[in-house]
Amino acid sequence: MPDVSFKLVGLYVDNISGVLVAPICKLLxxxxxxxxxxxxxxTENFTKEQDEALQLLTSLQFLEFYNCRALQSLPQGLHRLPSLHGITIYGPQNIRSLPKEGLPDSLRILRITNCCAEIYEACQQLKGTRPDINVLASKARVQN
Known part of the structure; x- marks a missing residue:
């Protein structure tokens, strides 16, 4: 039998807390x-342990959040991900700010739909301070 090796390059899950633990992230x-x-x-916020586990994913290029309705903040350690190229946040969410420590130097794409006014304004400012990032942001529609 030939020697075959496999590597996991993409992971799609519905449970942030189930994946962002150090033992799993070390393997990946x-x-x-x-x-x-x-x-x-x-999931509303990332714990310190989850944030630290995410930082172990040094080969991570794309981080995506789809319909994570309760999410109120992004991981604060995003700036420590050396290979992160794109972040996508799609669908209803409650994120109110970008990480205080900023975004990684490697980031080239930031897409956020249905964002609040604060995130939309932060994205507009980001266009001026980080022209190397392709920023696409759309505001959430106000329901009457």
Whole structure:
């Protein structure tokens, strides 16, 4: 039988807290390029442990959040991800600010839909301070 090796390059899950633990992230650190969280309606914020586990994913290029309705903030350690190329946040969410420590120097794409006015303004400012990032942001529609 031939010697075959596999590597996980993309992971799509519906549970942020189930994946962002140090033992799992250590195993995926050298190969995982895309991490997609979809329909996690429970997670509001990242714990310190989850943030630190995410920072172990040094090969991560794309981080995506789809319909994570309860999410109120992004991981504060995003600026420490050396290979992160794109962040996508799609669908209803409650994120109110970008990470205080900023975004990684490697980031080239930031897409956020249905964002609040504060995030929209932060994205507009980012266009001026980081012209190397392709920023696409759309405001949430106000329901009457």
């Amino acid at each position: 650190s050298a190969t995982l390029e895309t991490l997609n969280f979809s329909n996690d309606w429970r």
